[in-house]
Amino acid sequence: MPKRLTKRFFDRSVHEVAPDLIGATLLVNGVGGRLIEVEAYHQTDPAAHSFRGPTERNAVMFGPPGYAYVYRSYGIHWCLNFVCEAKGSASAVLIRAIEPTVGLAAMRRRRGIADERLLCSGPGRLCEALGITRAHNGLALDDPPFRLLARDGEAEVLTGPRIGITKAADKPWRYGEKGSRFLSKPFAAAATAIY
DNA sequence: TGCCCGATTAACT
DNA sequence: GTTAATCGGGCAA
Numbered sequence: 096m097p098k099r100l101t102k103r104f105f106d107r108s109v110h111e112v113a114p115d116l117i118g119a120t121l122l123v124n125g126v127g128g129r130l131i132e133v134e135a136y137h138q139t140d141p142a143a144h145s146f147r148g149p150t151e152r153n154a155v156m157f158g159p160p161g162y163a164y165v166y167r168s169y170g171i172h173w174c175l176n177f178v179c180e181a182k183g184s185a186s187a188v189l190i191r192a193i194e195p196t197v198g199l200a201a202m203r204r205r206r207g208i209a210d211e212r213l214l215c216s217g218p219g220r221l222c223e224a225l226g227i228t229r230a231h232n233g234l235a236l237d238d239p240p241f242r243l244l245a246r247d248g249e250a251e252v253l254t255g256p257r258i259g260i261t262k263a264a265d266k267p268w269r270y271g272e273k274g275s276r277f278l279s280k281p282f283a284a285a286a287t288a289i290y
Numbered sequence: 291t292g293c294c295c296g297a298t299t300a301a302c303t
Numbered sequence: 304g305t306t307a308a309t310c311g312g313g314c315a316a
Contacts, residue, residue, distance in 0.1 A: 142297070150313095151311085151312095168296080169298050169310080171298070171308060172299070174298085191297085217299075218297070257297070258297075261295095
């Protein structure tokens with residue numbers, strides 16, 4: 096049986112946690128799937144919400160690791176992050192894509208579409224499919240409604256530039272499963288492979 | 291206070 | 304390829 100991820104798993108550099116999450120299973124109230132694509136953000140990173148210090152929105156990022164940071168994107172969508180590293184380092188992993196495996200009917204109903212590939216491929220889309228809202232901000236990742244299971248075996252992970260940012264756009268802090276059709280965008284052919 | 295810009299998405303031309 | 308939807312934060316006035 097796959098191992099549950101605890102708060103200790105997240106108490107490491109965000110750049111170690113991010114690739115380790117690829118292939119792990121995320122369920123919210125029993126609905127979800129396999130993590131396919133994530134991005135790392137750190138307080139020293141100009142693209143991070145925490146870069147300019149704590150605000151009401153990003154307060155969870157400044158707390159202990161192993162908790163969910165959920166924020167409103169473009170005033171419309173929700174986006175889910177996992178807080179990493181020791182309290183105060185204000186780093187987090189943005190969850191960008193999931194391969195839906197459990198609760199397909201619930202996800203299709205929430206998204207209003209049938210196409211499996213588009214159910215959870217994108218940070219806003221997966222939050223809609225999993226029913227994630229502001230109510231999940233600050234909740235522990237090792238307790239219900241969350242359920243996180245370590246990946247079973249190895250994964251081929253690619254890295255490349257993050258999506259949709261203008262600051263620090265050159266940093267290769269996007270991580271994703273090689274060849275997955277559930278990526279929000281494919282990786283460049285020259286993307287570095289790590290395991 | 292007002293204005294601009296986003297870690298986005300779907301529906302346009 | 305372009306644009307609307309819509310809200311929190313940053314910053315100028």
